[in-house]
Amino acid sequence: MKNRVKLYANLGKYLPDGTAEGPTGNEADLEFDDGVTVGGVLEQLAVPREHCHLVLVNGIFVPPGERDGWALKEDDHLAVWPPVAGG
Amino acid sequence: MSWTKKILRVNLTNGTCESEPLNMEWANQYLGQRGLATKYLVEETDPKVDPLSPDNKLIMATGPLTGTIAPTGGRYSVVTKGALTGAIACSNSGGFFGAEVKNAGWDMIIFEGKSDKPVYLNIRNENAELIDAGDLWGKSVWETEDMIREAQGDNDVRIASIGKTGENQLLLACIVNDKDRAAGRSGVGAVMGSKNLKAVCVRGTLGVQVRDGMEFMQATNAAKKILAENAVTGEGLPTYGTQVLMNVINETGALPTHNAGDVQFEGASKIGGEAMHEIRESDGKANLVSNHACFSCPISCARVSQIDPTHFTVQGKPKYLEPSGGLEYESAWSLGAATGVDDLEALTYCNFICNEQGFDPISFGSTVAAAMELYEKGTITNDDTGGIELKFGSTEALVQIIEATANGEGFGLEVGMGSKRLCEKYGDPDLSMTVKGQEFPAYDPRGIQGMGLAYATSNRGACHLRGYTVASEILGIPEKTDPLVTDGKAGLVKAFQDATAAVDSSGTCVFTTFALTLDDIAPEIAAACEGDWTADSLVEVGERIWNMERQYNLDAGFTGKDDLLPKRLLKDAAKTGPAKGLTNGLDKMLPEYYELRGWDANGVPSDETKSRLSL
Numbered sequence: 001m002k003n004r005v006k007l008y009a010n011l012g013k014y015l016p017d018g019t020a021e022g023p024t025g026n027e028a029d030l031e032f033d034d035g036v037t038v039g040g041v042l043e044q045l046a047v048p049r050e051h052c053h054l055v056l057v058n059g060i061f062v063p064p065g066e067r068d069g070w071a072l073k074e075d076d077h078l079a080v081w082p083p084v085a086g087g
Numbered sequence: 088m089s090w091t092k093k094i095l096r097v098n099l100t101n102g103t104c105e106s107e108p109l110n111m112e113w114a115n116q117y118l119g120q121r122g123l124a125t126k127y128l129v130e131e132t133d134p135k136v137d138p139l140s141p142d143n144k145l146i147m148a149t150g151p152l153t154g155t156i157a158p159t160g161g162r163y164s165v166v167t168k169g170a171l172t173g174a175i176a177c178s179n180s181g182g183f184f185g186a187e188v189k190n191a192g193w194d195m196i197i198f199e200g201k202s203d204k205p206v207y208l209n210i211r212n213e214n215a216e217l218i219d220a221g222d223l224w225g226k227s228v229w230e231t232e233d234m235i236r237e238a239q240g241d242n243d244v245r246i247a248s249i250g251k252t253g254e255n256q257l258l259l260a261c262i263v264n265d266k267d268r269a270a271g272r273s274g275v276g277a278v279m280g281s282k283n284l285k286a287v288c289v290r291g292t293l294g295v296q297v298r299d300g301m302e303f304m305q306a307t308n309a310a311k312k313i314l315a316e317n318a319v320t321g322e323g324l325p326t327y328g329t330q331v332l333m334n335v336i337n338e339t340g341a342l343p344t345h346n347a348g349d350v351q352f353e354g355a356s357k358i359g360g361e362a363m364h365e366i367r368e369s370d371g372k373a374n375l376v377s378n379h380a381c382f383s384c385p386i387s388c389a390r391v392s393q394i395d396p397t398h399f400t401v402q403g404k405p406k407y408l409e410p411s412g413g414l415e416y417e418s419a420w421s422l423g424a425a426t427g428v429d430d431l432e433a434l435t436y437c438n439f440i441c442n443e444q445g446f447d448p449i450s451f452g453s454t455v456a457a458a459m460e461l462y463e464k465g466t467i468t469n470d471d472t473g474g475i476e477l478k479f480g481s482t483e484a485l486v487q488i489i490e491a492t493a494n495g496e497g498f499g500l501e502v503g504m505g506s507k508r509l510c511e512k513y514g515d516p517d518l519s520m521t522v523k524g525q526e527f528p529a530y531d532p533r534g535i536q537g538m539g540l541a542y543a544t545s546n547r548g549a550c551h552l553r554g555y556t557v558a559s560e561i562l563g564i565p566e567k568t569d570p571l572v573t574d575g576k577a578g579l580v581k582a583f584q585d586a587t588a589a590v591d592s593s594g595t596c597v598f599t600t601f602a603l604t605l606d607d608i609a610p611e612i613a614a615a616c617e618g619d620w621t622a623d624s625l626v627e628v629g630e631r632i633w634n635m636e637r638q639y640n641l642d643a644g645f646t647g648k649d650d651l652l653p654k655r656l657l658k659d660a661a662k663t664g665p666a667k668g669l670t671n672g673l674d675k676m677l678p679e680y681y682e683l684r685g686w687d688a689n690g691v692p693s694d695e696t697k698s699r700l701s702l
Binding site (some may be wrong): 006010012023024026054056058059061079084085086087 | 558
């Protein structure tokens with residue numbers, strides 16, 4: 001199945017070579033096995049867990065303890081940030 | 088002690104500058120900066136005073152940690168009755184000016200009266216005098232700083248000044264120090280302009296004493312270690328600044344777009360923090376040149392940007408080609424998402440203009456967004472705008488209108504008075520995205536419910552920095568809460584408001600609280616000052632300050648009915664994103680908030696509450 005994966009801030013480098021799109025190259029449409037979990041995607045992309053501070057699926061926060069059990073559906077958008085803040 | 092125990096009182100009517108002792112009883116109750124200056128304003132002025140009359144006072148106040156080596160110890164606040172709101176105003180700024188005031192031996196400067204001609208205040212340690220500013224009137228903030236430095240023959244002076252918008256008493260006017268740091272909100276620059284006070288120049292070399300040097304070193308080193316090791320303050324903010332939030336808030340469906348008609352902006356990723364790092368094809372450079380730190384700040388979140396030299400906004404204008412203060416999240420949102428403009432270079436140009444002529448980009452962008460909606464509805468026409476086609480998404484229109492506001496021309500003057508007055512004038516007040524007359528910032532309360540209560544109850548009008556529950560609701564600091572529910576938000580908002588009031592009175596930056604708790608900050612204050620300063624006492628001080636500000640507003644004529652959000656946020660559900668179908672549940676949160684505050688059903692602090700807080 002296809003999912004939009006958005007790796008923001010300095011995480012864009014973990015997108016597979018040649019897939020990065022968007023104005024800043026922080027996102028890509030990627031193919032995954034049906035039922036892949038959020039944790040599974042992050043593992044496949046080799047994004048270090050400690051850098052996955054804010055993880056959203058379709059804008060909804062996925063707590064760290066639920067990432068390995070949260071199955072993605074076709075066309076779900078996954079967005080990830082390292083620890084960031086603003087004001 | 089890190090209070091100098093001295094106030095500089097400047098009577099602009101008489102042209103006098105006099106030293107007087109700081110009221111230490113009040114310092115122990117209100118700490119400094121925001122709290123202490125508000126106490127002086129409350130005691131010395133009538134809350135019903137016309138903000139732009141000589142009877143209003145303008146106070147520039149440091150905190151006990153300002154000018155010390157405490158991390159971020161460079162803050163000062165401008166406290167007055169807000170020209171934009173008619174409510175208590177307290178605008179906080181960084182840079183180096185506040186620390187210089189403290190090092191000159193002053194805890195605060197109180198300006199009263201009105202000069203009969205333009206003047207600036209020149210402070211050299213204990214010596215202060217008013218100097219004719221006839222040659223500076225009509226000059227920008229940038230020109231004013233350069234001219235004063237040359238006149239004083241000293242590049243080390245620090246300057247806070249107003250630009251043309253402050254002189255014109257436009258209600259969006261700021262006071263800008265160090266060329267791009269601003270006491271930005273509530274129209275404090277208009278108050279300064281009304282007093283014919285163009286600038287304050289200060290050089291301080293006296294140093295700041297602390298109660299116990301060794302204890303202070305230990306406390307401040309401990310705080311610096313926490314800030315350095317924290318992933319947000321040690322890495323996230325220095326690298327991406329506040330602008331990293333653009334995509335975060337857009338993804339969470341809480342980015343007010345097109346005058347809050349929408350909650351997500353298609354062009355968000357073109358104007359966010361990541362975009363500022365992108366290398367441009369035109370000149371091989373990125374918009375972002377570097378980060379920048381205020382006095383004694385180890386976080387260094389400020390942005391320095393350089394505009395694409397081929398961009399239409401800077402053709403024939405070499406002064407805008409130099410690196411200068413870049414976009415923060417709030418300014419990128421207001422100038423960009425709110426208006427539908429996704430041109431990063433144009434937004435950077437507009438941000439430069441706000442710094443140069445001293446006006447608040449949050450209120451300006453929000454007002455332009457309201458004007459664009461009125462234009463698209465046909466309520467405002469080309470006859471009103473002088474031919475500017477004010478359509479959502481029009482970069483050209485945004486640039487034309489900001490230049491008009493900066494120069495005090497045509498429709499720009501109407502925009503410079505804020506969206507409340509603009510929308511009322513054109514018969515559509517519900518299109519003004521304001522609370523107590525102040526434009527709300529970059530978080531849509533349909534997608535972040537707690538921020539609705541924070542805006543509605545903010546004492547200075549809608550504001551994110553009075554109770555930044557975004558930290559919890561979105562960023563998980565100190566712990567994650569669900570942004571889409573109202574349960575628990577009354578207590579969350581109150582806790583953030585009280586803690587923030589204390590930090591705003593300390594002389595340090597509220598951004599430290601992404602890593603530090605009051606348990607970390609209290610030892611710094613305790614080592615610097617006399618008095619019993621603990622996390623608990625700071626919370627009590629914060630609550631006292633909040634209630635004092637509230638009472639000032641009530642005495643000024645506000646009531647609980649003003650704790651209200653724009654109808655759009657309460658009636659029109661979010662169209663997309665996680666909050667799709669939701670409005671803000673203010674009616675569910677407000678009664679609980681009043682109860683937690685110890686206020687009656689009309690939002691008035693009870694006698695018991697006032698007694699408990701020694702008010």
